[in-house]
Amino acid sequence: MVKSQQTGDQTMIKKINTAIVFDSVLKNGPLSRAQISERSGLNKATVSSLVLDLIDAKLVEEIGQGESNGGRKPVMLLFNAQAGYAIGIDLGVNYIRGVLTDLLGHVIEEREWSMKRPDLTSGLKQLTECIDKLIALAPESPYGIVGIGIGVPGIVDDKGTILFAPNLEWGRVDLQQYVEDKFRVPVTIDNEANAGAQGEQKYGAGRGIAHQIYVSVGIGIGTGIILHKELYKGASGFSGELGHLSIEYNGKPCRCGNQGCWELYASENALLEQAGKQGLPEELDELIASAEAGDERTLALFRSIGSYLGAGIANIVNVFNPDVVIIGNRMSKASRWLEEAVQEAVDMRTLSYHRERMRILFADLQDRSAVRGAAYYAINTFLGKVRNVG
Amino acid sequence: MVKSQQTGDQTMIKKINTAIVFDSVLKNGPLSRAQISERSGLNKATVSSLVLDLIDAKLVEEIGQGESNGGRKPVMLLFNAQAGYAIGIDLGVNYIRGVLTDLLGHVIEEREWSMKRPDLTSGLKQLTECIDKLIALAPESPYGIVGIGIGVPGIVDDKGTILFAPNLEWGRVDLQQYVEDKFRVPVTIDNEANAGAQGEQKYGAGRGIAHQIYVSVGIGIGTGIILHKELYKGASGFSGELGHLSIEYNGKPCRCGNQGCWELYASENALLEQAGKQGLPEELDELIASAEAGDERTLALFRSIGSYLGAGIANIVNVFNPDVVIIGNRMSKASRWLEEAVQEAVDMRTLSYHRERMRILFADLQDRSAVRGAAYYAINTFLGKVRNVG
DNA sequence: GAACTTCGTTTACTGCCTAAACAAACTGGA
DNA sequence: TCCAGTTTGTTTAGGCAGTAAACGAAGTTC
Structure with missing residues (x-):
């Protein structure tokens, strides 16, 4: 019979304590064995022994002596961020962006290609070519390429199969397996x-924040929900379809079947559609230029979209009571002209209890949130495994 | 320096394994030591030793011999649900309901009192009197009354302070401390x-289900969100104000500051208000009687409210992608006349991916969901402590 | 340069789990 | 009725991880 659960034994203790030591070094920079012992509560002897294992595994390095505190100089330990490299891919509708990062998520190389023919076969071909190019750029290292993370514009199940990618017009693709x-x-x-x-949570505006909602405002509206510092996925592995939260009971019909979906009023598409009706340019960059020039009609349009954006965000805030809401993707470029209207709508529409703590931010990493997050997936998978083998 | 985290040592192993053994007995009814060993993967010797501790702590009892499987008869072990008793209170606007339960949550005694003068001082006085009466009903037991859980109609912070209870007209009360x-x-x-x-999750319609949303439809609409079998509370400890999710961008103004709040369209209050406008009786029970008699106008009114209820639920489903949505509290009495309209609205307004798994249910425990859940809080706190003392 | 600190390792020991042996209790067939 | 085979639960010997305390090495301070 297979063990029905994880029981406690010596191996488990060692894993737990190895993880504690490892995470200490990872998060709190150069530390001596003595410091790790004091911080963690583990005995000095234990720390020494575990550190030895981590050094053998090339995950931790001695980087020389530190400052003395009135006695023998400590030997400082640092996470070996070059023990391996990760690849992150942002698969867009008409571009592929890729990064090669070290194990701390620092970008070593970054490339962007335009997607020539976005049909399935040639799309996959181009994708593998891009990954090949990034792999070729990786320096020699003990673990080599530790993993690949890919962000895609569509609904993905928990086995890494793309179920539905409306803007790519791909059907069901088992991309992970491939x-x-x-x-x-x-x-x-x-x-x-x-x-x-994930990208904003680890490397951007959401660092150190437990409850964060990321609103990706592009062609449609997508959302990533982070609760207790972890990505929340619903029962079937794909939640966060907040773009299809209805904000008008008898609103415009949406292809999803619902009426009055938020993304029909507050996405880039909605913006451009309104712009068209009003005889304004139907290009985000041109609208931004026009706003920059002070065109009153453009400014009013941005304010209107901002109000709708804020109305949806207010709903999110009332539901999740997050610490921050981060607005990202293409629309974050127009933050200057959206910010005020968004904030105003949120202030008006949320309960005061929520408002006190909550802040609205725009993405720190701009259009790189997704690639960085994708690379983080790969790093995290690797480090998770390491922690359980250590 | 205080230990910054839980490190792994022998004590921890013992706690973990004791919890495994204890939970086995708790959840899988009478079990022999041999069965526990096989299920958990723990050695027979280990199980014997841990069971001894649990018997000494009066948490587990030997209830005699079981059926032989061709060899020595096993000694069956059972959780001692009478090792202590818990009290659950549902503090309503004009009533106090209380239960005394054993450690499995079985109701031993149940009482209901009407709340005479709901001002703060006499309210608290009556509350303590009610608790006193329930305590007096508890049989003799090793641990006595292990705790008290109280559900209140208002917003509560994580320290058990009522911040805001609009219908009770109490201000800030540190009820837990009191x-x-x-x-x-x-x-x-x-x-x-x-x-x-919690009540529905443990004892009602949500048993064994990981992601459950409970919608309490009474005077207003409140919600309890259970993700991964645990109650989700947002950043500040009070989320789930889904009653104030807006479903109309330019809808009726709400006292919360927002417009078009769901509870303005789908609560008992909304029902009675509409009934009044149409010259129908302004009492839920009378409306139910009228629906039972087949009155077409009443049926249409229920359908309309059901549609609004469904629209809000559809939003919830698109956000959380839960396994079930449970409609509870007073409006669940009218389930027969709401069900169809709710289901129809949800079917129309949710993404097909979500719909496949998701089911809409009405509360199993009817108006007892909250008391039972309150008692469970007390039980859970006690068992949590027990598991860590083992 | 002597006394005091601090760092990290070595040594002796404790506690918990495990495998294996074992005694007790039961079944079933000859 | 008796004995071989099974199952249960305890006892015994051993391994492994962590701890405390002692210790040597390396610094600092006056």
Whole structure:
């Protein structure tokens, strides 16, 4: 019979304590064995022994002596961020962006390609070519490429299969399996908004914040929900369809079946559609230029979209009571002209209890939230495994 | 320096394994030591030793021999549900309902009192009197009254302070501290909807289901969100104000500051208000009687409210992608006339991916969801402590 | 340069789990 | 009725991880 649960034994203790030591070094920079012992409560002897294992595994390095505190100089330990490299991909509708990062998520190389023919076969071909190019750029290292993370514009299930990608016009694709077969490393596939949420959580505006909602405002509206510092996925593995939260009971019909969906009023598409009706340019960059020039009609349009954006965000705030809401993706470029209207709508529409703590931010990483988040998936998978082997 | 985290040592192993053994017995009814060993993967010797501790602590009992499987007869072990008793209170606007339960949550005694003068001082006085009466009903037991759980109609922070209880017209009350000082046992205070969600999760329609949303439809609409089998509370400890999710961008103004709040269209209040406008009786029970008699106008009114209820639920489904949505509290009495319209609205307004798994249910425990849930808080606090002392 | 600190390792020991042996209790077939 | 085979639960010997305390090495301070 298979063990029905994880029981406590010596191996488990060692894993737990190894993880504690490892995470200390990872998060709190150069530390001596003595400092780790004091911080963690573990005995000095224990720390020494575990550190030895981590050094053997090339995950931690001695980087020389530190300052003395009135006695023998400590030997400082640092996480070896170059023990391996991760690849992050943001698969857009008409572009592929890729990064090569070290194990701390620092970008080593970044590339962007335009997507020539976005049909399935040539799309996949181009994707693997791009990954090949990034792999070729990786320096020599003990663990090599530790994994690949990919953010895609569509709904992905928990096995890494794209179920539905309306703007790519791809059908059901088991992308994780496909890429794993090609490259023989762990692959994580997730929705672009979830990847973006992770990116901002780890490297951007959401660092250190427990409850964060990332709103990706592009062609549609996608969302990544982080609760207790972890990505929340619903029962079937794909929640966060907040773009289809209805804000008008008898509103415009949406292709999803609902009426009055938020993304029909507050996305880039909605903006451009309104612009068209009013005889304004139907291009985001041109509208931004026009706003910059002070055109009153453009400014009013941005304010109106901002109000709708704020109305949806207010709903999100009343539901999740998050610490921050981060607005990302293409629309974050127009933050200057949206900010005020968004804030005003949120202030008006949320309960005062929520408002006190909550802040609205725009993405720190701009259009790189998703690639960075995708790379983080790969790093996290690797480090999770390491912690359980250590 | 205080230990910054839980490190792994022998004590921890023992706690973990004791919890495994204890939970096995708790959840899987009478079990022999041999069966526990096989299920858990723990060695027979280990199980024997841990069971001894649990028997010494009066938490587990030997209930005699079981059926032989061709060898020595096993000694069956059972959780001692009478090792202590818990008290659950549902503090309503004009009533106090209380239960005394054993440690499995079985109701031993149940009482209901009408709330005579709901001002703060006499309200608290009556509350303590009611608790006193329930305590007097508890049989002799090793642990006595292990705790008190109270569900209240208002917003409660994580320290058990009522911040805002509009219908009680109480101000800020540190209820947890007050009751703990009186009775010297652990006290848990939570919102009525959260308590109801817990009640249905443990003893009602949501048993064994990971992601459950409980919608308490009464004077207003409150919600309790259970994700991964645990109550989700947002950043500040009070989320779930889904009653104030807006479903109309330019809808009726709400006292919360927002416009078009769901509870303005789908609560009992909304029902009665509409009934009044149409010259129908302004009492839920009378409307139900009228619906039972087949009155077409009443049926249409229920259908209309059901549609609004469904529209809000559809939003919830698109956001959380839960396994079930449970409609509880007073409006669940009218389930027969709401059900169809709710289901229809949800079917129309949700993404097909979500719809496949998701079911809409009405509360199993009817108006007892909250008391039962409140009692569960007390039980859970006690068992949590037990598991860590083992 | 002597006394005091601090760092990290070595040594002796404790506690918990495990495998294996074992005694007790039961079944079933000859 | 008796004995071989099974199952249960305890006892015994051993391994492994963490701890405390002692210790040597390396610094600092006056």
